[in-house]
Amino acid sequence: MKKLIAATFVGLAALFMGPAGTAGASELMSANVDISNQNALQRGARLFADNCMGCHSTKYERYNRVGKGIGLTEEHMEEHFIFVTDEEGEPVNVGSLMEIAMEEDYAEEAFGVAPPDLTLTARIHGEDWLYTFLKSFYRDESRPLGANNTVFSNVGMPHALWHKQGWQELVEDDDGNERLELVEGGSMSPSEYDRAVRDIVTYLSYLGEPVKLERQRIGVFVMIFLAFFTLLAYFLKKEYWKDVH
Numbered sequence: 728m729k730k731l732i733a734a735t736f737v738g739l740a741a742l743f744m745g746p747a748g749t750a751g752a753s754e755l756m757s758a759n760v761d762i763s764n765q766n767a768l769q770r771g772a773r774l775f776a777d778n779c780m781g782c783h784s785t786k787y788e789r790y791n792r793v794g795k796g797i798g799l800t801e802e803h804m805e806e807h808f809i810f811v812t813d814e815e816g817e818p819v820n821v822g823s824l825m826e827i828a829m830e831e832d833y834a835e836e837a838f839g840v841a842p843p844d845l846t847l848t849a850r851i852h853g854e855d856w857l858y859t860f861l862k863s864f865y866r867d868e869s870r871p872l873g874a875n876n877t878v879f880s881n882v883g884m885p886h887a888l889w890h891k892q893g894w895q896e897l898v899e900d901d902d903g904n905e906r907l908e909l910v911e912g913g914s915m916s917p918s919e920y921d922r923a924v925r926d927i928v929t930y931l932s933y934l935g936e937p938v939k940l941e942r943q944r945i946g947v948f949v950m951i952f953l954a955f956f957t958l959l960a961y962f963l964k965k966e967y968w969k970d971v972h
């Protein structure tokens with residue numbers, strides 16, 4: 728029995744500790760995303776399309792469905808999101824799955840490992856991990872692509888957003904603790920970069936569970952209905968009981 732209880736505790740602890748980070752002792756930062764913020768979703772989608780979709784597919788979703796979910800028209804999706812062409816060299820239809828043009832074999836050769844599909848990455852890793860991951864690339868000349876990451880050591884991905892964030896280095900402070908320091912600025916200030924990363928994570932979070940947004944919308948109507956119904960019930964009760972006392 729004792730063993731069973733101990734095992735249950737270990738299991739629960741593992742659950743609460745969340746998805747196992749790939750490596751690294753650094754603490755996760757809080758992503759603090761709000762998927763009902765449509766502006767953030769749209770900014771994140773655009774950043775993702777421009778900076779990530781060259782390597783990462785999100786092929787369990789379709790362009791038009793995503794567009795509808797985050798409030799972008801089909802024309803907008805066609806213009807800004809579709810980079811993949813069909814056999815005839817025409818851009819694929821807006822109802823297609825969000826695949827990428829890069830061949831897996833080529834990707835494996837280039838990066839050592841093919842960039843995984845990211846449709847479900849927010850559910851696999853959690854929002855905080857993603858947020859921290861995108862903020863934790865640092866310069867490491869010993870790596871083939873010149874970059875490493877404190878939450879995903881020896882990552883095969885280059886620092887895709889270096890032109891925005893600039894470069895960080897891993898430094899040791901007086902107490903011997905390691906931390907990241909920005910040594911070369913990018914096109915964004917640190918707070919702008921934080922927002923950009925939060926926007927990307929917001930989009931990935933939506934992508935991982937589009938129905939969550941729907942649920943929140945329905946939830947609001949349910950609350951309004953309940954409030955209305957409570958009021959109605961209250962007045963009805965008053966009406967019924969007014970002659971009793």
Ligand code: HEC
Pocket residue numbers: 775778779780781782783838840841842843845848851857860861881882883884885887888927
């Ligand atoms: C030049 C190609 C390239 C670009 C651009 C790129 N990535 Fe990656 N990414 C990779 C590769 C390769 C891996 C696999 C790394 C490994 O397993 O070591 C990866 C891994 C990841 C992972 C970890 C997924 C997992 O489950 O292991 C996430 C999350 C991720 N990328 C997000 C992004 C985001 C967000 C962007 C855009 C800001 C982006 N990537 C841009 C190549 C790229």
